[in-house]
Amino acid sequence: xxxxxxxxxxxxxxxxxxxxxxxxxxxxxxxxxxxxxxxxxxxxxxxxxxxxxxxxxxxxxxxxxxxxxxxxxxxxxxxxxxxxxxxxxxxxxxxxxxxxxxxxxxxxxxxxxxxxxxxxxxxxxxxxxxxxxxxxxxxxxxxxxxxxxxxxxxxxxxxxxxxxxxxxxxxxxxxxxxxxxxxxxxxxxxxxxxxxxxxxxxxxxxxxxxxxxxxxxxxxxxxxxxxxxxxxxxxxxxxxxxxxxxxxxxxxxxxxxxxxx
Numbered sequence: 001x002x003x004x005x006x007x008x009x010x011x012x013x014x015x016x017x018x019x020x021x022x023x024x025x026x027x028x029x030x031x032x033x034x035x036x037x038x039x040x041x042x043x044x045x046x047x048x049x050x051x052x053x054x055x056x057x058x059x060x061x062x063x064x065x066x067x068x069x070x071x072x073x074x075x076x077x078x079x080x081x082x083x084x085x086x087x088x089x090x091x092x093x094x095x096x097x098x099x100x101x102x103x104x105x106x107x108x109x110x111x112x113x114x115x116x117x118x119x120x121x122x123x124x125x126x127x128x129x130x131x132x133x134x135x136x137x138x139x140x141x142x143x144x145x146x147x148x149x150x151x152x153x154x155x156x157x158x159x160x161x162x163x164x165x166x167x168x169x170x171x172x173x174x175x176x177x178x179x180x181x182x183x184x185x186x187x188x189x190x191x192x193x194x195x196x197x198x199x200x201x202x203x204x205x206x207x208x209x210x211x212x213x214x215x216x217x218x219x220x221x222x223x224x225x226x227x228x229x230x231x232x233x234x235x236x237x238x239x240x241x242x243x244x245x246x247x248x249x250x251x252x253x254x255x256x257x258x259x260x261x
Contacts, residue, residue: 027063032222033102033156037068040103046070051092052106064140064155066102073098075106075113075132093117093129093165099137102157104220108199109160112218116195117165120237124188127168135215136161144211153202159219165192176214179206183246191237192216197230207232 040046048054051074058065076092093113101109113132121129138157142149153159164174165188178185189205196203196218204217208231235243 027151029063029065029156033158034067036104037066037102040107041068045107046103046110051075055100058100058138058157061140063151066100066138066157068103069100069138069157070103070106071098071100072106072109075110076118091128094131096131096133099134099160100157101137101160105158105160108220109218112196112199116199117192120188120191120195121165121167123191124184124237125167125171129165130168130170131166132162133164133166133172134160135163153219153221158221159202159217161215161217163215174214175206175216181244183241183244186244187237187241187246189216189237190235190240193230194234194236197228197234201228203230205232 046052051072053071055069055071057067058069072095074092074094113129117132118128121127136154137160139152139154141152141155143152154161162175164172166172173181173185173188175189178189180186193203193205193216196216200218201221201223202217202219204212206213206216
């Protein structure tokens with residue numbers, strides 16, 4: 001059965017560009033990916049709980065896959081343990097739809113949401129993020145869904161595409177509109193991107209290329225050069241807000257509240 005699936009996929013590759021598809025379907029998955037998953041799980045950085053569950057291994061096709069996939073429904077302070085927190089402990093942000101990711105990516109995202117996204121939301125809007133809309137987690141494909149392109153980090157559960165953040169009051173900040181939106185929206189999203197560039201090895205936001213105008217891509221890709229990519233160049237939220245017509249040095253929460261009303 002598996003051989004038949006691979007041969008059908010190979011036949012499709014002949015139509016789309018043999019060289020690129022061959023990389024996706026017939027290369028071996030790099031050993032470091034398995035080692036990183038094991039190390040992450042053994043460290044206790046990610047634990048199963050109400051919002052995180054280990055699912056059946058994803059084997060291919062080809063190099064694609066995750067040995068210990070995690071189905072993640074929330075990220076943040078308590079998302080990886082339980083919801084039985086103290087009354088004043090921030091609740092995690094729901095992930096909609098739930099995302100299938102590898103352990104290292106879940107660990108990085110959890111820290112990112114707790115240490116960067118939630119503080120930025122409080123600064124700019126005076127309230128936390130209640131949910132995060134993702135539009136691509138694990139997906140066996142080439143970069144940007146381009147035929148013949150290098151295999152994507154999404155194919156290993158090592159990347160996430162974030163399209164929007166919904167605040168506790170129900171207001172939604174989309175990456176597509178907010179990136180060039182109100183001063184508060186721009187300030188928030190640029191603070192989020194700037195922080196992401198210190199956590200992840202690839203961050204692509206609107207302005208990086210035509211494929212990322214409606215979302216922010218983050219991944220943990222390992223490059224032989226050791227280089228990280230942050231595009232467009234990170235701009236502090238305060239500067240982005242001022243450029244959009246906000247008042248430099250003004251209380252962020254007060255300014256965003258005024259703009260909202």
